[in-house]
Amino acid sequence: MTAGAFRALYEELRERCPRAPEDRRGALGHLTAERVVAAAAEVRSGRTVSLAAPIETLSGPDNPEPARHRMIAPAEGETGESGGDGLHFARDRFxxxxxxxxxxxxxxxCHVLxxxxxxxxxxxxxxxxxxxGALSVEVVRNGIVGRGVLLDVPRLRGVPWLEPGEHVTAADLTAAEAAQGVRVLPGDLLFVRVGHRPRRQERGAxxxxxxxxxxxPTAxxxxxxxxxxxxxxxxxxDTAPSAVAGVDFPVHVLAVHAMGLHLMDYLQxxxxxxxxxxxxxxxxxxxxAPLRLPSSTGSPVNPIAVL
Incomplete structure (x- = not known):
């Protein structure tokens, strides 16, 4: 995709998604109270499923700065066969x-400049x-609750995962809807599976x-x-390498910056x-339900699907 075509798409999306000058919620404006109420009707079996992967504390080729988890209590002498004398607490830092x-x-x-x-x-x-100072994760302090839709592109293509560098197109998304018998509606939370996690588990990081x-980007x-x-x-x-010369994360620019979409990355x-x-x-x-980090550009997240 040429730089000119990307710029034209960026301007097209900004015009298609007009916002009042004071707007700070972006595409969450599509998630009305009526649509939240309607989403509750999706609960039938009552099963809950986490969409997050366990946080990793070991360094790897995709994780050079791993999360740090350190136990700060109990201290020596507060454990053992007798459990120590009196009351003690196990505590940690993350x-x-x-x-x-x-x-x-x-x-x-606020993540994309x-x-x-x-x-x-x-x-x-x-x-x-x-x-x-603005547009931090505090914007979603009350959570994001709505109808979720999962489109499984590897399932559509008959493969366990997409290979690095492969793109998901708008045609893929439409075809996945048809194959799965579902349609993405206004106000939905859309989840697109590319199979990153199973490939990582089977082939290594x-x-x-x-x-x-x-x-x-055109998707x-x-x-x-x-x-x-x-x-x-x-x-x-976003795909890597980027489809747009000079813009490493074109989907982030289009979705977050042009349209005001909150993104969730590396789910499971x-x-x-x-x-x-x-x-x-x-x-x-x-x-x-992101953490309440008033000036943060993002948050660890554990979305829960309720079926």
Whole structure:
């Protein structure tokens, strides 16, 4: 995709998704109270499924800055056969790089700086070393609750996973809808499976920053046409290498910056895929509850599908 074609697509999506100057919620505006109420009707079996992968604390080719987990209590002498005298507490400390290539996380609307701006013309200078002054993950402090839809592209193509570098197109998304008997509706939370996790488990980790499957930039038109409220993938949502010269993360630019879509990266769909196939349906109630980090550009996330 040429730089000119990408720029034209960027402007097209901005015009297709107009927002009031003061808007800070972006595509979540499609997720009305009425649509949340309707999403509750998706619950039939009452089964709950996590869409997150376990947080990893070991370094690897896709995780050079792993999360750090350290026990700070109990101290020596507070455990043992007798359990120590009196009351004691086990305590620990946790730190992570939110936007890595291994752990499940949500991108806030302040995550993408493009042409000196954030989403909806907010100055990029509002993000400093002290944190984000606008569009932080605090925007979704009340959670994201709605109808989730899983589109399984490897299932459509008859393969266990897409190979790094392969693109998901708008035609793939439409074909997956037809094959699975589901349709993405306005206000839905769309989850696109590329099979990143099972490939990683079977073949081992690789440098996902340089090679991964994801959406082609033109597939973002599908998201705009259907008025999707949020997007998640078991990859990064973006393909690597990029389809656009000079723009490493075109889907992030189009989705977050142009359309105001919160993204969820590196989720895990294997249990959900099995549950959906078993129940013969690919839509569900979904609850996304990021941590309340008032000036953060994102958060670890554990979306829950309720079938």
């Amino acid at each position: 730190a992570m790089n939110v936007h890595g290539d291994a752990d499940s996380h949500l991108d806030a609307l 493009f042409d000196g701006e954030l989403y909806n013309g907010v100055p990029a200078s509002s993000v400093t070393s002290e944190g984000a 690789w440098n996902a920053a340089q090679a991964r499957a994801g959406l082609h 973002v038109r599908f998201l705009a046409e259907r008025q999707v409220a949020a997007l998640g993938s078991d990859g990064n949502d 769909f294997e249990e959900l895929t099995r549950a959906c196939a078993r129940e013969g349906r690919w839509s569900f109630l979904c609850v996304v």
